[in-house]
Amino acid sequence: xxxxxKIKVIIADxxxxxxxxxxxxxxxxxxxxxxxxxxxxxxxxxxxxxxxPDVILTDLIMPEMDGIQAIKEIVESGLPVKCIAISTYDTDxxxxxALEAGAKGYIVKNADKGEIIEAIxxxxxxxxxxxxxxxxxLVRKISRSKFNPYKKINRDLFSEQExxxxxxxxxxxxxxEIGSILSMSPRTVERIRSKILEKANVKTTIGLVxxxxxxxxxxxxxxxx
Numbered sequence: 716x717x718x719x720x721k722i723k724v725i726i727a728d729x730x731x732x733x734x735x736x737x738x739x740x741x742x743x744x745x746x747x748x749x750x751x752x753x754x755x756x757x758x759x760x761x762x763x764x765x766x767x768p769d770v771i772l773t774d775l776i777m778p779e780m781d782g783i784q785a786i787k788e789i790v791e792s793g794l795p796v797k798c799i800a801i802s803t804y805d806t807d808x809x810x811x812x813a814l815e816a817g818a819k820g821y822i823v824k825n826a827d828k829g830e831i832i833e834a835i836x837x838x839x840x841x842x843x844x845x846x847x848x849x850x851x852x853l854v855r856k857i858s859r860s861k862f863n864p865y866k867k868i869n870r871d872l873f874s875e876q877e878x879x880x881x882x883x884x885x886x887x888x889x890x891x892e893i894g895s896i897l898s899m900s901p902r903t904v905e906r907i908r909s910k911i912l913e914k915a916n917v918k919t920t921i922g923l924v925x926x927x928x929x930x931x932x933x934x935x936x937x938x939x940x
Contacts, residue, residue: 721745721746721748722747723748723769724770725753725759725762725772726738726749726771727756727758727771727772727777728801730774737772747835751768755778756773756781756785759771759785759789760788763789763794764792764794767794769797770796772831774824775800775809782813783812786798786800786817787817798817799835800818801824803823811853811856811857814857815861819843819844820838820846826847842916842917844918845925847919854925859935863929872915876897877907877914880897880904881932890905890908
């Protein structure tokens, strides 16, 4: 991001108290400029066209037009904006639908300040953001959905050793365990892990798991989840 370039953000939610809290949080961030707010999907679309934000944070359940339909229309319009879905813990299906509609990430409503800012910066930089509290159940639903940002894969992208490590990461093994299994130091595992994330163009373990499942490197049927 350019030194003096702020990330322009619009927030959308029909609950005034949550919107106020989000507003207060974002206005304290030097790298973020809150340029607009909306209380329903139709208003969000209109504000997006007028204000040309970089990132949108939108609730999924709103009156007049819900967040999923708003995301879909914004993405289809070709506007250069990244959308982040805001959801609650019991709306896994809505999160999947938001990703299929074109959202670049999602967070839960009680995500802490650090995660909200991280999500905004991550999608602004061109990556997908998966909430840190993502459950195995949701990973399963995402991996079986139409959502697949990793279609353009080179099957020879990873070495056999890297594929072994990816599988072990999907099995929730930590670096010490992977090192013990593959007879290498945890530091070497971490180095290779960083290289794997870079090659896959993902930033988190959850992103890597979804990538691996979507591209046939790891299979849910083999025991994961």
